[in-house]
Amino acid sequence: MHHAAFDEMIFQAAPLGESPPAHQPSLSVHIPVLASNKSCTHPLPFLARHPPLASSDPAWPAFCGLLKDLGIPLQTEVAALEPLAVTNIPLRFSRRNIDEGLSNTELETAEAVEIHCAARTPGGRVAQFPIEITAWHELKILIDTLRELASAPIGLGLVMGDVATDMSNALAARVDFVILELPTAHAELQPSDWDTLAWGVATARRMCHQADVPAFPIYVDAPVTHSDVMLKLFALGASALTIDALAASCVPAQPASAYTLPKGMLSGISTSAIATATPVAVANLEKKLNQCITEIKLRLRQQQLEHLSDLNPDHLRALNSRSAQLCCLRSLTTTP
Secondary structure (H helix, E strand, C coil): CCCHHHHCEEECCCCCCCCCCCCCCECCEEEECCCCCCEEEECCCEEECCCCCCCCCCCHHHHHHHHHHHCCCEEEECCCCCCCCCCCCCCEEEEEECCCCCCHHHHHHCCEEEEECEEECCCCCEEECCCCCCCHHHHHHHHHHHHHHCCCCEEEEEECCCHHHHHHHHHHCCCCEEEEECCCCCCCCCHHHHHHHHHHHHHHHHHHHHCCCCCCCEEEECCCCCHHHHHHHHHHCCCEEECHHHHHHHCCCCCHHHCCCCCCCCCCECCCCCCCCCHHHHHHHHHHHHHHHHHHHHHHHHCCCCEHHHCCHHHEEECCHHHHHHHCHHHCCCCC
16 A cells, blocks of 8 residues: 555664653754844744634634644734734744735734745645746745845745655745645545655655755644654654644534634634634643643653654664665655
């Protein structure tokens, strides 16, 4: 099966004869701004990209408060923002589609800006560069223009296709981070999606090593909810993962036709379905997130690692030839 390469990997046994570090390993994600001395750092390798509830939901303040307390960024679409009167809005990743304008208010209030380079079609597929930007040199001009207006990190939203070429061009355009997403929108990953996900993440990290930027931030938008899957993706090269599937498991979403997006400050929240949440649902999400954090830190301590970024394919053991190729992808010159 296609996902065997991902499934047929397990973590190496912890080294013998040495004690785990006494301190708690760091899970922070650091985004340096290539064009300046500014940077963005958040303490956990997570991003809320498609929240399962609306800003008009009674549980929205509790949801934002949880993200703020944990230091998890919340991504919003480009919108005409009112003054930020809500005090518990967490770090904010602004998102603009490649053909949209970006206001000064948006630039001034965002901790990071993602330029999204794809549009999802009615069939669920995603087409790269669907509208105006058709060449990478045009994209670099756009990024350079934004850098004159914004001091925040500028990233690129990419669909996993020809990851090696796209990453090479993204790095050449001097973006500060990328967000990779799957070409299909499945609530649950199919075997071919697992294959795309694992090889895409490993290939992206390989391109970073080849470009001599091994710590380049790679966010991955995929519906993963279990810490063991998260750990494998971190080992293959992901810097951070979205928590949307985890949040949706606590706040079951309703059909998109059942709601109307609110107007105002956060009207651009990126979401495909909205549900009515409760404080219990938010508390359940907090419990699941803390459980994931604890399990990830435990694995790092077992491997005697000080930081999540120290986790790599050397800490994985392949159980078949294809998973062995995946573990070694970082050192390959071409993608299998």
